[in-house]
Amino acid sequence: MERLVEYVPAKEVGVAACSRRAGPYQRQVERWLKLAVDGKQSAADCAAVRRFQTTHGIHPNTGFAGPATWGTMRLLAARAHPNxxxxxxxxxxxxxxxxxxxxxxxxxxxxxxxxxxxxxxxxxxxxxxxxxxxxxxxxxxxxxxxxxxxxxxxxxxxxxxxxxxxxxxxxxxxxxxxxxxxxxxxxxxxxxxxxxxxxxxxxxxxxxxx
Known part of the structure:
Protein backbone atom coordinates (compact mmCIF):
# COMPACT_ATOMS: atom_id res chain seq x y z
CA MET A 1 0.00 0.00 0.00
CA GLU A 2 1.25 3.49 -0.90
CA ARG A 3 2.35 5.78 1.91
CA LEU A 4 -0.20 8.48 2.76
CA VAL A 5 1.57 11.83 2.92
CA GLU A 6 -0.08 14.81 4.59
CA TYR A 7 0.67 18.39 3.62
CA VAL A 8 1.73 20.59 6.53
CA PRO A 9 2.68 24.27 6.82
CA ALA A 10 6.24 24.95 5.65
CA LYS A 11 7.31 26.06 9.13
CA GLU A 12 6.20 22.72 10.58
CA VAL A 13 7.98 20.42 8.14
CA GLY A 14 10.15 18.04 10.15
CA VAL A 15 8.59 19.10 13.45
CA ALA A 16 7.36 16.19 15.56
CA ALA A 17 5.26 18.27 17.95
CA CYS A 18 1.51 18.65 17.62
CA SER A 19 0.51 21.23 15.02
CA ARG A 20 -0.83 24.49 16.42
CA ARG A 21 -2.40 25.54 13.13
CA ALA A 22 -5.93 24.95 11.89
CA GLY A 23 -5.81 22.98 8.66
CA PRO A 24 -7.81 23.73 5.50
CA TYR A 25 -10.25 20.94 6.45
CA GLN A 26 -10.40 21.74 10.15
CA ARG A 27 -14.19 21.93 10.39
CA GLN A 28 -14.79 18.78 8.33
CA VAL A 29 -12.27 16.83 10.39
CA GLU A 30 -13.71 18.12 13.68
CA ARG A 31 -17.18 17.07 12.57
CA TRP A 32 -15.97 13.60 11.55
CA LEU A 33 -14.24 13.09 14.90
CA LYS A 34 -17.29 14.43 16.78
CA LEU A 35 -15.33 17.32 18.27
CA ALA A 36 -16.59 20.84 18.88
CA VAL A 37 -16.82 22.34 15.38
CA ASP A 38 -15.29 25.81 15.50
CA GLY A 39 -12.58 25.66 12.83
CA LYS A 40 -9.89 26.37 15.41
CA GLN A 41 -7.08 24.06 16.43
CA SER A 42 -6.88 23.13 20.11
CA ALA A 43 -4.67 20.70 21.99
CA ALA A 44 -7.59 18.26 22.22
CA ASP A 45 -8.31 18.62 18.49
CA CYS A 46 -4.69 17.98 17.60
CA ALA A 47 -4.49 14.91 19.82
CA ALA A 48 -7.66 13.43 18.27
CA VAL A 49 -6.53 14.14 14.69
CA ARG A 50 -3.11 12.73 15.48
CA ARG A 51 -4.63 9.48 16.77
CA PHE A 52 -6.64 9.15 13.55
CA GLN A 53 -3.56 9.81 11.42
CA THR A 54 -1.53 7.23 13.33
CA THR A 55 -4.27 4.61 13.03
CA HIS A 56 -4.54 5.10 9.26
CA GLY A 57 -0.85 5.44 8.45
CA ILE A 58 -0.87 9.13 7.52
CA HIS A 59 2.54 10.84 7.73
CA PRO A 60 3.55 13.15 9.23
CA ASN A 61 1.05 12.54 12.02
CA THR A 62 1.22 16.01 13.56
CA GLY A 63 -2.53 16.59 13.88
CA PHE A 64 -2.75 19.01 10.94
CA ALA A 65 -6.16 18.70 9.23
CA GLY A 66 -4.93 18.57 5.64
CA PRO A 67 -6.12 16.94 2.40
CA ALA A 68 -4.81 13.43 3.12
CA THR A 69 -6.55 13.31 6.50
CA TRP A 70 -9.87 14.60 5.19
CA GLY A 71 -9.61 12.48 2.03
CA THR A 72 -9.11 9.34 4.12
CA MET A 73 -12.16 10.20 6.22
CA ARG A 74 -14.21 10.83 3.08
CA LEU A 75 -13.16 7.46 1.67
CA LEU A 76 -14.02 5.62 4.90
CA ALA A 77 -17.47 7.26 4.96
CA ALA A 78 -18.19 6.04 1.42
CA ARG A 79 -17.02 2.44 1.77
CA ALA A 80 -20.26 0.88 2.98
CA HIS A 81 -22.47 2.42 0.27
CA PRO A 82 -20.67 4.75 -2.18
CA ASN A 83 -23.78 5.22 -4.35
Whole structure:
Protein backbone atom coordinates (compact mmCIF):
# COMPACT_ATOMS: atom_id res chain seq x y z
CA MET A 1 0.00 0.00 0.00
CA GLU A 2 1.25 3.49 -0.90
CA ARG A 3 2.35 5.78 1.91
CA LEU A 4 -0.20 8.48 2.76
CA VAL A 5 1.57 11.83 2.92
CA GLU A 6 -0.08 14.81 4.59
CA TYR A 7 0.67 18.39 3.62
CA VAL A 8 1.73 20.59 6.53
CA PRO A 9 2.68 24.27 6.82
CA ALA A 10 6.24 24.95 5.65
CA LYS A 11 7.31 26.06 9.13
CA GLU A 12 6.20 22.72 10.58
CA VAL A 13 7.98 20.42 8.14
CA GLY A 14 10.15 18.04 10.15
CA VAL A 15 8.59 19.10 13.45
CA ALA A 16 7.36 16.19 15.56
CA ALA A 17 5.26 18.27 17.95
CA CYS A 18 1.51 18.65 17.62
CA SER A 19 0.51 21.23 15.02
CA ARG A 20 -0.83 24.49 16.42
CA ARG A 21 -2.40 25.54 13.13
CA ALA A 22 -5.93 24.95 11.89
CA GLY A 23 -5.81 22.98 8.66
CA PRO A 24 -7.81 23.73 5.50
CA TYR A 25 -10.25 20.94 6.45
CA GLN A 26 -10.40 21.74 10.15
CA ARG A 27 -14.19 21.93 10.39
CA GLN A 28 -14.79 18.78 8.33
CA VAL A 29 -12.27 16.83 10.39
CA GLU A 30 -13.71 18.12 13.68
CA ARG A 31 -17.18 17.07 12.57
CA TRP A 32 -15.97 13.60 11.55
CA LEU A 33 -14.24 13.09 14.90
CA LYS A 34 -17.29 14.43 16.78
CA LEU A 35 -15.33 17.32 18.27
CA ALA A 36 -16.59 20.84 18.88
CA VAL A 37 -16.82 22.34 15.38
CA ASP A 38 -15.29 25.81 15.50
CA GLY A 39 -12.58 25.66 12.83
CA LYS A 40 -9.89 26.37 15.41
CA GLN A 41 -7.08 24.06 16.43
CA SER A 42 -6.88 23.13 20.11
CA ALA A 43 -4.67 20.70 21.99
CA ALA A 44 -7.59 18.26 22.22
CA ASP A 45 -8.31 18.62 18.49
CA CYS A 46 -4.69 17.98 17.60
CA ALA A 47 -4.49 14.91 19.82
CA ALA A 48 -7.66 13.43 18.27
CA VAL A 49 -6.53 14.14 14.69
CA ARG A 50 -3.11 12.73 15.48
CA ARG A 51 -4.63 9.48 16.77
CA PHE A 52 -6.64 9.15 13.55
CA GLN A 53 -3.56 9.81 11.42
CA THR A 54 -1.53 7.23 13.33
CA THR A 55 -4.27 4.61 13.03
CA HIS A 56 -4.54 5.10 9.26
CA GLY A 57 -0.85 5.44 8.45
CA ILE A 58 -0.87 9.13 7.52
CA HIS A 59 2.54 10.84 7.73
CA PRO A 60 3.55 13.15 9.23
CA ASN A 61 1.05 12.54 12.02
CA THR A 62 1.22 16.01 13.56
CA GLY A 63 -2.53 16.59 13.88
CA PHE A 64 -2.75 19.01 10.94
CA ALA A 65 -6.16 18.70 9.23
CA GLY A 66 -4.93 18.57 5.64
CA PRO A 67 -6.12 16.94 2.40
CA ALA A 68 -4.81 13.43 3.12
CA THR A 69 -6.55 13.31 6.50
CA TRP A 70 -9.87 14.60 5.19
CA GLY A 71 -9.61 12.48 2.03
CA THR A 72 -9.11 9.34 4.12
CA MET A 73 -12.16 10.20 6.22
CA ARG A 74 -14.21 10.83 3.08
CA LEU A 75 -13.16 7.46 1.67
CA LEU A 76 -14.02 5.62 4.90
CA ALA A 77 -17.47 7.26 4.96
CA ALA A 78 -18.19 6.04 1.42
CA ARG A 79 -17.02 2.44 1.77
CA ALA A 80 -20.26 0.88 2.98
CA HIS A 81 -22.47 2.42 0.27
CA PRO A 82 -20.67 4.75 -2.18
CA ASN A 83 -23.78 5.22 -4.35
CA UNK A 84 -26.10 6.13 -1.46
CA UNK A 85 -27.05 9.39 -3.22
CA UNK A 86 -27.95 7.48 -6.39
CA UNK A 87 -25.81 9.64 -8.68
CA UNK A 88 -24.38 6.69 -10.61
CA UNK A 89 -26.88 4.81 -12.81
CA UNK A 90 -27.63 1.27 -11.69
CA UNK A 91 -27.46 -1.07 -14.67
CA UNK A 92 -27.34 -4.84 -15.02
CA UNK A 93 -23.95 -4.47 -16.72
CA UNK A 94 -20.67 -3.19 -15.28
CA UNK A 95 -20.54 0.60 -14.78
CA UNK A 96 -17.62 2.79 -13.73
CA UNK A 97 -18.70 5.57 -11.35
CA UNK A 98 -16.57 8.71 -10.90
CA UNK A 99 -17.65 11.22 -8.24
CA UNK A 100 -15.64 14.42 -8.73
CA UNK A 101 -17.31 16.12 -5.75
CA UNK A 102 -15.89 13.56 -3.31
CA UNK A 103 -12.85 12.62 -5.45
CA UNK A 104 -13.83 8.95 -5.40
CA UNK A 105 -14.50 6.22 -7.95
CA UNK A 106 -15.86 2.69 -7.89
CA UNK A 107 -17.20 0.00 -10.22
CA UNK A 108 -20.63 -1.55 -9.82
CA UNK A 109 -22.74 -4.20 -11.50
CA UNK A 110 -26.33 -3.51 -10.59
CA UNK A 111 -26.20 -2.32 -6.99
CA UNK A 112 -23.22 -4.57 -6.20
CA UNK A 113 -19.91 -2.72 -5.85
CA UNK A 114 -17.19 -4.88 -7.41
CA UNK A 115 -14.25 -2.47 -7.07
CA UNK A 116 -13.56 0.38 -4.67
CA UNK A 117 -14.43 2.96 -3.72
CA UNK A 118 -10.93 4.40 -4.03
CA UNK A 119 -9.50 7.91 -3.90
CA UNK A 120 -8.81 9.74 -7.16
CA UNK A 121 -7.21 12.98 -8.33
CA UNK A 122 -9.07 14.68 -11.19
CA UNK A 123 -8.47 17.76 -13.33
CA UNK A 124 -7.08 21.03 -12.00
CA UNK A 125 -8.48 24.47 -12.99
CA UNK A 126 -8.25 24.84 -16.75
CA UNK A 127 -7.99 21.05 -17.23
CA UNK A 128 -11.37 19.85 -15.96
CA UNK A 129 -12.20 16.18 -16.17
CA UNK A 130 -15.18 15.98 -18.52
CA UNK A 131 -18.52 14.96 -17.03
CA UNK A 132 -20.99 12.69 -18.78
CA UNK A 133 -21.00 9.05 -19.87
CA UNK A 134 -18.25 7.62 -22.08
CA UNK A 135 -17.03 4.14 -23.01
CA UNK A 136 -13.57 2.83 -22.21
CA UNK A 137 -12.30 2.89 -25.80
CA UNK A 138 -8.58 2.08 -25.49
CA UNK A 139 -6.36 0.41 -22.90
CA UNK A 140 -2.56 0.62 -22.83
CA UNK A 141 -0.79 -0.94 -19.87
CA UNK A 142 2.56 0.84 -20.28
CA UNK A 143 1.44 4.09 -21.88
CA UNK A 144 3.72 7.12 -22.20
CA UNK A 145 2.20 10.56 -22.76
CA UNK A 146 3.88 12.26 -25.71
CA UNK A 147 2.04 15.49 -24.83
CA UNK A 148 3.36 15.76 -21.25
CA UNK A 149 6.37 13.45 -21.61
CA UNK A 150 5.26 11.44 -18.60
CA UNK A 151 4.39 7.82 -17.77
CA UNK A 152 0.72 6.77 -17.58
CA UNK A 153 0.81 3.19 -16.22
CA UNK A 154 -2.35 1.11 -16.65
CA UNK A 155 -3.96 3.78 -18.85
CA UNK A 156 -7.61 3.23 -19.76
CA UNK A 157 -8.92 6.00 -22.03
CA UNK A 158 -12.56 7.08 -21.97
CA UNK A 159 -12.81 10.60 -23.48
CA UNK A 160 -10.24 11.88 -25.95
CA UNK A 161 -6.93 12.03 -24.10
CA UNK A 162 -8.52 11.62 -20.67
CA UNK A 163 -7.91 8.29 -18.99
CA UNK A 164 -7.70 6.43 -15.72
CA UNK A 165 -4.04 5.83 -14.92
CA UNK A 166 -1.57 5.39 -12.09
CA UNK A 167 0.61 8.17 -10.72
CA UNK A 168 3.75 8.02 -8.62
CA UNK A 169 2.80 11.27 -6.87
CA UNK A 170 0.61 11.79 -3.79
CA UNK A 171 -3.02 11.01 -4.68
CA UNK A 172 -4.07 13.71 -2.19
CA UNK A 173 -1.91 16.38 -3.82
CA UNK A 174 -3.64 19.76 -3.80
CA UNK A 175 -2.63 20.14 -7.45
CA UNK A 176 -5.01 18.25 -9.74
CA UNK A 177 -4.30 16.35 -12.94
CA UNK A 178 -4.44 17.69 -16.48
CA UNK A 179 -7.84 16.11 -16.98
CA UNK A 180 -7.14 12.44 -16.36
CA UNK A 181 -8.49 10.49 -13.41
CA UNK A 182 -5.38 9.63 -11.40
CA UNK A 183 -5.16 6.66 -9.04
CA UNK A 184 -2.48 5.18 -6.83
CA UNK A 185 -0.36 2.58 -8.58
CA UNK A 186 -1.95 -0.34 -6.73
CA UNK A 187 -5.49 0.94 -7.34
CA UNK A 188 -4.80 1.50 -11.05
CA UNK A 189 -3.36 -2.00 -11.37
CA UNK A 190 -6.48 -3.52 -9.78
CA UNK A 191 -8.74 -1.37 -11.97
CA UNK A 192 -6.92 -2.69 -15.04
CA UNK A 193 -8.10 -6.17 -14.14
CA UNK A 194 -11.63 -4.99 -13.31
CA UNK A 195 -12.52 -3.27 -16.60
CA UNK A 196 -12.85 -4.17 -20.25
CA UNK A 197 -13.00 -2.14 -23.46
CA UNK A 198 -16.50 -0.75 -23.93
CA UNK A 199 -17.38 -0.47 -20.24
CA UNK A 200 -19.38 2.75 -19.61
CA UNK A 201 -17.81 5.45 -17.43
CA UNK A 202 -20.24 7.83 -15.71
CA UNK A 203 -18.70 11.05 -14.35
CA UNK A 204 -20.42 13.82 -12.40
CA UNK A 205 -19.70 16.71 -10.05
CA UNK A 206 -16.73 19.04 -9.79
CA UNK A 207 -13.36 18.76 -8.11
CA UNK A 208 -13.31 21.05 -5.03
CA UNK A 209 -11.37 24.18 -5.93
CA UNK A 210 -11.39 23.44 -9.67
Missing amino acids: AAGRCPVRTTRTVCVDLDRQLMWVQTGANVTYGPVAIRSGRPGYATRTGTYPVYWRHKNHWSTIYNAPMPYAQFFSGGQAFHAIYDNIYSVVGSRGCVNLTYSDARRLWGALRKGDPVHIWGRRPGA
